[in-house]
Amino acid sequence: MYQEQIRKIIGDHGRLATDISELENDSDLYAAGLTSLITVNLLLAIEDHFDVEFPDELLSRRTFQSINALSDAVDGLVAQPS
Amino acid sequence: MEPATAPAAPKSDFGALIDDVHRIGSDVVLPHAPDVDRDARFPHEAFAALRAERLLSAYVPVEFGGHGLTMTEIARICEVLGQYCASSAMVYAMHQIQVACIVHHAADSPFFRAYMQRLVDEQLLLASATTEMGVGGDLRSSTCAVESDGTGFRLKKMAPVISYALESDAILVTARSAPDADTSDQVLVLLDRHESEFEEIAGWDTLGFRGTRSLGFGLSGGGHVEQILPAPFADILAQSMHPFAHMTWGSLWLGLATDAVRKARASVRKKMAKNPDVPPVTALRLAEVDEILFGMRSGLYETMAEYQRLLDAGDPEAFSNFGFSIRVNNTKVTCSELVVDIVGRALQIVGISGYKNDSSSSLGRHLRDAYGAALMVNNDRIRGHNATMQVVYRQS
Numbered sequence: 190m191y192q193e194q195i196r197k198i199i200g201d202h203g204r205l206a207t208d209i210s211e212l213e214n215d216s217d218l219y220a221a222g223l224t225s226l227i228t229v230n231l232l233l234a235i236e237d238h239f240d241v242e243f244p245d246e247l248l249s250r251r252t253f254q255s256i257n258a259l260s261d262a263v264d265g266l267v268a269q270p271s
Numbered sequence: 272m273e274p275a276t277a278p279a280a281p282k283s284d285f286g287a288l289i290d291d292v293h294r295i296g297s298d299v300v301l302p303h304a305p306d307v308d309r310d311a312r313f314p315h316e317a318f319a320a321l322r323a324e325r326l327l328s329a330y331v332p333v334e335f336g337g338h339g340l341t342m343t344e345i346a347r348i349c350e351v352l353g354q355y356c357a358s359s360a361m362v363y364a365m366h367q368i369q370v371a372c373i374v375h376h377a378a379d380s381p382f383f384r385a386y387m388q389r390l391v392d393e394q395l396l397l398a399s400a401t402t403e404m405g406v407g408g409d410l411r412s413s414t415c416a417v418e419s420d421g422t423g424f425r426l427k428k429m430a431p432v433i434s435y436a437l438e439s440d441a442i443l444v445t446a447r448s449a450p451d452a453d454t455s456d457q458v459l460v461l462l463d464r465h466e467s468e469f470e471e472i473a474g475w476d477t478l479g480f481r482g483t484r485s486l487g488f489g490l491s492g493g494g495h496v497e498q499i500l501p502a503p504f505a506d507i508l509a510q511s512m513h514p515f516a517h518m519t520w521g522s523l524w525l526g527l528a529t530d531a532v533r534k535a536r537a538s539v540r541k542k543m544a545k546n547p548d549v550p551p552v553t554a555l556r557l558a559e560v561d562e563i564l565f566g567m568r569s570g571l572y573e574t575m576a577e578y579q580r581l582l583d584a585g586d587p588e589a590f591s592n593f594g595f596s597i598r599v600n601n602t603k604v605t606c607s608e609l610v611v612d613i614v615g616r617a618l619q620i621v622g623i624s625g626y627k628n629d630s631s632s633s634l635g636r637h638l639r640d641a642y643g644a645a646l647m648v649n650n651d652r653i654r655g656h657n658a659t660m661q662v663v664y665r666q667s
Binding site: 206219222224225226242243245249251 | 455505593656
C-alpha cells in the first residue's frame with residue numbers, strides 16, 4: 190500500500206543501476222544494483238518519510254528485496270508504532 | 272540449543288580425530304614448516320598427510336562418504352594446524368570454505384552431488400578466485416562474465432591472487448552471470464584446474480603466509496553450465512563464504528597465537544628453573560599475554576557458536592541480518608589485530624632467542640605470518656562495511 194511513496198524515495202535516493210521506472214513492484218532490487226551503502230541511505234530516507242524506526246531484526250536482505258517487501262515492512266511499522 | 276537435524280558425524284570420534292591432527296602437526300607439518308616458509312613453496316607433505324586421513328572431505332556430509340563434521344569442528348582443525356604451520360592451516364581453511372559453499376548451496380545439483388563424492392574419493396583440493404583486477408577486494412563486484420551457449424561456457428578472469436592455484440584440483444571463480452549482467456549479478460563457477468589455462472601476472476614473495484603460494488594469474492577456462500553453482504553468489508557469500516572464512520581464519524590465527532604463548536611459557540619456565548627464589552618479571556608478562564589470548568579466543572568462540580546455531584537452524588534469512596554481519600566482521604578485525612599483539616608480546620618474553628631465525632624458540636615466522644592477518648581482506652575495508660551498517664543498526 191506504500192509502493193508509490195517508496196518508489197519515489199528509491200527514485201530520489203536509490204542511485205540504482207536500473208532506472209526506477211523500469212522496475213516492477215516485485216522486481217529484485219539487489220539485481221537492480223542495490224548495495225549495502227544504498228540500502229542504508231534508503232533506510233534513513235524511508236524512516237524519515239514515514240516517521241518509523243526499523244528494528245534490528247528487519248535489517249536483512251529480505252526487507253530490501255523489492256518495493257513490495259519494503260512496503261510490507263513499512264506497513265508493519267506504521268500499524269504498530271514502537 | 273539443539274540442532275534442527277541430527278548430526279550424522281561420529282561425534283565421539285572427534286577427540287580422536289583432533290589427536291590425529293596434532294600428530295600430523297608435530298610429525299609432518301611442523302618439521303616442514305621452516306622450508307615451506309623459506310622457499311615459499313606449497314606444503315605438499317602436510318597435504319599428503321591430511322589426504323591420507325581423508326581430512327580434505329571432512330566437511331562433506333556422511334551420506335557422500337565424508338566425515339560430516341560441523342563448521343565448529345572444521346574450525347577446530349584449523350586452530351590445531353595453526354599451531355604448527357599457519358600457511359598449511361590457511362590452505363586447509365581456504366579449501367574448506369570452498370567445500371562449504373558446495374555443501375551448503377549445491378546439494379540439490381546432480382553435478383555437485385557427484386562432485387562431493389569425488390571430493391571424498393580423490394581428496395580433491397579446491398582453490399578460490401574472487402578478487403579481480405580493477406575491482407580489487409570487493410567480492411560483490413565482478414568484471415569478468417560467464418559466456419554461455421546454454422550448455423557450455425567460457426570464462427576469463429584477471430585475478431591478482433589465487434592461492435595455491437597450481438597445486439589445486441579445481442578453482443571456484445566469481446563472475447557476472449552473463450556478459451550483459453550488472454557487476455553485482457554474480458555466480459560462483461567451478462573450473463577444473465587441469466582444463467584451465469594460467470598466465471602468471473604476479474608473484475608471491477611476501478613477508479608471511481609464504482606457503483599459500485598466492486600468485487596472480489590470468490585464468491581462462493570453461494566447461495558445462497552445470498559447473499555453475501545454482502544459488503546466487505550474494506546468498507553463498509552471506510551464508511557461507513563470509514562467515515565460514517572469518518571463523519576458520521580466526522581459528523588458525525588463534526592457533527598461531529597459542530603457539531607463540533606456548534613458546535613464551537616455555538621460556539618463563541626455563542628462567543624460573545634457573546632462579547627458583549624470584550619469579551622472573553616475564554612471568555607477569557606471560558600472565559598478561561594469556562589474558563589477551565583469552566579475549567581473542569572468547570570473542571571468536573562466541574561468534575562461532577552463533578554461526579553454528581544459525582547453520583543448524585537453517586533459516587537462510589538470518590545470515591543477511593546486519594547484526595550477524597557486523598559480529599562476523601568484528602571477529603575478523605579483532606582476531607587479526609590481537610594475533611599481532613600476542614605474538615609481539617610473546618617475543619618480548621622469549622627475548623633474543625625468539626628474535627633469532629635459527630633457534631628453536633624463534634618467533635620470526637609467527638610474527639611475519641601474524642602481520643598478514645589484517646591485510647588479507649583489509650581490515651579497513653571491513654570496517655568500512657561495518658561503518659555503513661552501524662549507522663542504522665541500533666544494538667551494541
